[in-house]
Amino acid sequence: MARPLDHRKRAELLAGVVAYIAAHGLAELSLRPLAAALGTSSRMLIYYFETKEKLLVQALTTQRPDLAAVFADITEPAQLRARLTGFFDLNSGGAGADSVRVLLQVLGAACAPDSPYQDYANAAIATFITELAAALRRTRLAEDPEVVATLLVSALRGIIQDRVITGDTARTGRAAQTLIDAVLPAR
Structure with missing residues (x-):
């Protein structure tokens, strides 16, 4: 027994x-x-x-953050820009850095054919895009919220990976802020 x-x-x-x-x-x-x-x-x-x-x-x-809670209360464009900047900062060097470092490795491993991590990676990406797209709809910042969310999620993940690899916080911080400002301009 x-x-x-x-x-x-x-x-x-x-x-x-x-x-x-x-x-x-x-x-x-x-x-x-x-x-x-x-x-x-x-x-x-x-x-x-x-x-x-x-x-x-x-x-x-x-370790996965509750992305619904991260974006749930956002109704204004400035809130969304600030929340994305804060999320980037937290997850690229703050308390969530270990989780992100491992997540990046798992996402890379999920690219292999028949990877045991494909379902997890798909769900992680889909959840982030879905919750960010919902916030984009509420703020009316994007004509195609899923595409804009995909752009932000994918580009920020690349910038975070750059930071993890190079350790260059100043350059990657400026790059993330430039991306957020370009994709979500102030009105």
Whole structure:
């Protein structure tokens, strides 16, 4: 008879996974070193999560911001510009930096044929575009909100990736602000 899952332990494991992958990378991720760093065994990780890929997806899911809440109260163009700038700053060097570093690796891995990360990546991108497009509709800033949201999400993700790789916060910060100002001009 299988013993019941210890949900507290499971949550602790998930909390440590993102920081570990941010520090060590996804490409060479192996369960044994990950388990050792988390103070458990690879067998226990499989018991809790079934596969390495499911473990990673579940860890990222716990880190995903509530994008509906991020954009829900926006009704004015200036609010949207400020919220996007704040979101960029937070997720490119603030508290969310580890999650973003791992997310960028997962998005890259999702490009491979039959990647186990494709569903997660599709959902992450679709959620961001849907919520940003809804805010664009409310502010009446775009004739085609989905296209403008796609442009912003994709370009900001590229600028964040640039910042993660180069560490150049000044240039990438100016680039993000230039993008936001160009795509969402003040009225």
